[in-house]
Amino acid sequence: MRQALLVGMVVVGLAGDASAQGALGKVAQGAVNVNKARGLADQIKDLVITEQEETDMGAAISARLREKYGVVQSAPVHKYVSLVGRVLAGSSTRPNLAWTFIVLDTDGVNAFAAPGGYIHITRxxxxxxxxxxxxxxxxxxxxLHVTEKHTINAIKKAKVQGAAAETITRSELLEYLIDRAYENLLENRYDRGDETASDQGGIRLANGAGYAPGGVGAFLTRLSERNKDLKEPSGVFASHPETKTRVERLTKQISSEKLTATATVAARYTAAITYKPVPVTAVATTATGTTPAEPQSKFGLGGLSSKLGVERTNTGAVASAGSRGVNPDRDAKGGPNPRSVTVTVTPAEVAAFRKGITG
Ligand SMILES: [Zn+2]
Known part of the structure; x- marks a missing residue:
């Protein structure tokens, strides 16, 4: 343990006067050395990210999530989730993104939206x-988090204490944003306004496709029952307002906007998905230092974060060695295979699938 702490401090290159606790805290937040910290905030604020860059960032973030949690190696499961997802995404405000739906191989309960249309949901x-x-x-x-660009907007709005402006390239800047976005996603760190916007737009989208709009509320209520003995929020929707308030707000919206779709399509779901839930206390979590190395993105590894003296957050180490407890869903052990499962979904298949959404 002591050795791990020392290694951590050396890696982030913090000044010698930082306490071990403080150092770990800074690693957890991915903070940068304030002394090197000029100009970066302005550069990030002014950055206009192209759709191609957004997609590239999403692909890099998705690769890290797949590396951390593994991918369920089942084409039928991916096909089913992709069909549901494509019905919805096709009616979203960005129907032409290359929407990709990925099932992560972990007992932890989570969902992650990476920029550019990479939607992840866990087994x-x-x-x-x-x-x-x-x-x-x-x-x-x-x-909705993707179509409203919440992840990118959040990192652009975030307080940045950085950096030596003259030496930063565009790809380094994007790499830096990927680091921050990945950390934010793992922590489910969205602002409340964005969460509310995703809730409201989300149930309209589901209702518009014919799905009973109470679905997300039913899931949240069950999730909160599962997590009732946890001291800290865990996993998906961790940053959200209290579940009860949130579900009440959704219920009000369903009534005031007269969202009247009724299809639950339970039989098709249980035919396609046969996993059994694991109690939160039985979810295996990663031990210190076992978070796998992150694959190289097209923007190059290290880059700006290294220049700024920031090490990527190793959530396993932070959770085990830091003051915070293990978060069973974020730190849930992943499966062994990060390989993507590619399925083709034709417009005709989506149209046929859509016809099966009946109450
Ligand atoms: Zn959310």
Whole structure:
């Protein structure tokens, strides 16, 4: 343990006067050395990210999530989740993004939306979900995070203490944003306004496709029951307002906007998804230092973060060695295979699938 702490401090290159606790805190937040910290905030604020860059960033973030949690190596499961997702994404405000739906191989209950249309949901979440309408509710919420560019906006708005402006290239800047976005996603760190916007837009999207709009609320209520003995928020929707308030607000919206779709499509869901939920106390978590190395993105590894003296957050080490407890969903052990499972979904298949959404 002591050795791990020392290594951590050397890696981030913090000044000698920092206490071990303080150093770990800074690693957890991915903070940068304030002394090197001029100009970066302005550069990030002014950065206009092209759609191609957004997609590239999303691909890099997705690669890290796949490396951390592994991918369920089942084409039928990916096909089913992709069909539900494509029905919804096709009616979103960005129907032409290359939407990709990925099932992560972990008992932890989580969902992550990476920029550019990479939507991830865990095997643990699928196990807790009981109907296609609930799945549609969760996917719609995540789709809204992408269409509204919440992740990119959040990192652009975040307080940045950085950096030696003259030496930063554009790809280094993007690499830096990828680091921050990945950390934010793992922590489910969105601002409340964005969460509310995703909730509201999400149930409209699901309802518009014919799904009973109460799906996401039913899932959230079950998730909160599962997590009732946890001291800290865990996993998906961790940053959200209290579940009860949130579900009440969704219920009010359903009534005031007369969202009257009724399809739950439970039978098709249980035919496609047969995972059994694992109690939160039984979810295996990663031990210190076992977070796998992150694959290289097209922007190059290290780059700006190294220049600034920032090491990527190793959540396993932070959770075990830091003051915070292990977060069972974020730190859930992942499966062994990060390989993507590619499935083709034709417009005709989406249209046929859509016809099966009936109450
Ligand atoms: Zn959210």
């Amino acid at each position: 643990g979440a699928l196990a807790l979900i009981r109907t296609e309408a609930e799945l549609a509710g969760v996917l719609s919420h995540e789709i």
